[in-house]
Amino acid sequence: MSKPALRKWIALGLALVVVGGLAWWLLAPAKPKAQFLTVAAKKADIESAVLATGALEAFQQVDVGAQVSGQIKSLKVDLGDSVKKGQLLAEIDxxxxxxxxxxxxxxxxxxxxxxxxxxxxxxxxxxxxxxxxxxxxxxxxxxxxxxxxxxxxxxxxxxxxxxxxxxxxxxxxxxxxxxxxGYTQITAPMDGVVIAVVTKEGQTVVSAQSAPTILILADLDTMTVKAEISEADVTKVQAGQKVYFTTLGEPDQRYYASLRNVEPAPTTVSDSASSSSSSSSSSSNTAIYYYGLFDVPNPGHRLRLSMTAQVHVVLAEAKDALSIPVSQLGKALGENRYEVAVLGKGRPERREITTGVRDNVNVQVLSGLSLGDKLVVGDNALQYTGDERRRRGPFGF
The missing domain is CATH 1.20.20 (F1FO ATP Synthase)
Known part of the structure; x- marks a missing residue:
């Protein structure tokens, strides 16, 4: 092949290479641009509380019994009647x-x-x-x-x-x-409501060994809640703390009070006081609970005996506080300090924050963030592969 022909073919090959490179550059897909999923720091009410389940009891309850033997000549009250202290309830022959x-x-x-x-x-x-x-x-x-x-x-x-x-x-x-x-005239020892009639009119009672119960009176104007607090939480609670509860029938109605007392012995001792071995024979794998007691007014007797109460003992609370989801907390730095990823000028930035009160969802931010700051939840990093994904990290940096 002559030199002119060779130069011609070389020039043609170079032209094809240039045209091919230009076409690839123009037609190749653009690198995906990172798009970040964020959540903004916002104001919220945060409450740290111990949760417990309890039962409603009468503030005061008395078994009215007979101290002498004989036949019940007459009953002067019925179930549900309100009585006053000293009122005649029953007569024994x-x-x-x-x-x-x-x-x-x-x-x-x-x-x-x-x-x-x-x-x-x-x-x-x-x-x-x-x-x-x-x-x-x-x-x-x-x-x-x-x-x-x-x-x-x-x-x-x-x-x-x-x-x-x-x-x-x-x-x-x-x-x-x-x-x-005088004991044949049975009178009310207190103001209350007849919640049970145990002995019927005409029945004979014998008080030789113990006083038989004729009826039961209860003070329903004030109710006592006995909340079962687990041993894991009992060290966090103390008398005087704010507490509220709801009932199964009215889950949106809150009843507020102050914790009156936390019993020093576990519930097994309180519930089985007659058994001296109950506290020492409990199994090691049995959950241990302690009764927390508090009282609430009961106008109209809306609350009833033995109702189940969903109790919250408030440990700390913050109203209208700057907050972020707990899930957004990054590396712990000690003393309530954490690292979070905040979206800056188009890319995530590491920032240190100080936290306060937290619940199961949100945590209060005391410093390090401002209202509206956006925290990075995730991005389209799944579109990156290989070394590029490893280099960019979970939040693109």
Missing amino acids: PRLQQNDLKKAQATLNSTKAQKRAKEALLEQYRLEYQRQQTMNQADAGSRADLEKARAQLSSTQAELQVLDAQIAQAEIEVDTAQTNL
């Missing part, structure tokens, strides 16, 4: 107690009559002793008669002392009989 009172009174009267007879006899023996003393001084009587008169006088004085003791005992028996007769 009083005939046995009335007879006991009459017997005790008769014994007392008899003993007093015996005392009056002894007092008259004592006066007689005193006069006889004085007469024997006079005669003995005049050598007109025998010494034996004087000693007999003295013995009769002393003996009668001792018998009077015995009768005084018997009278005191008889008076106690009369008082006891009067008290037992």
Whole structure:
């Protein structure tokens, strides 16, 4: 091939290379531009709280029982009635107690009559002793008669002392009989509501060993919540902390109060106080709870006994605080300091923040961010491959 022809083919090849490179540059797809998914720092109310489940109980509840045996003659109240302290609730047939009172009174009267007879006899023996003393001084009587008169006088004085003791005992028996007769009239020991009628009218009660319960009164104007606080949380709570709860029937209605007390012993001890071995025999894999107690007013008796309460014991709270999602916290730097990724001029920037109160969703930001700052949640890094993705990192830097 001649030199002119060779140069021609070389020039043609170079032209094809240039045209091919230009076409590839013009037609090749553009590198994807990173697009970041962000979330903005905003204002929110944040609350750190201990959650617990509890039950509603009456602030005060009394089992009204019978202290004497007998048949229930009449019941004066029905289930659900409101009663006042001292109001008559029930009557026990009083005939046995009335007879006991009459017997005790008769014994007392008899003993007093015996005392009056002894007092008259004592006066007689005193006069006889004085007469024997006079005669003995005049050598007109025998010494034996004087000693007999003295013995009769002393003996009668001792018998009077015995009768005084018997009278005191008889008076106690009369008082006891009067008290037992009063027990046949069963009255309310407090203001409250009849929440249970255990014994029916006409039923016989026997109080030989224990006082049988006739009905149960409860003060429903104030309710007590017993919240079960786990052993993991009990060290965080203390008396005086703000607390609120909701019920299953009204999940949007909050009832606020202050924590009154946290019982020192676990619930197993409180619930099984009669069993001395309950606290020592609990299994190591059994959850341990402690009762936290607080009281709430109950106007209209809307809250009822044994309702389930979803309780929140507030540990800390921040109103209208600058906040971000807890999930956006990066590397922990200690002392409530964290690293976060903030979208700057088109790309993420590392920034250190200081946090405050947090809940399960949001955390308060005390410093390091401003309202509206955007935190990087993610980007289109999945479009990058190989060394480029590893170089850019999860947030593109």
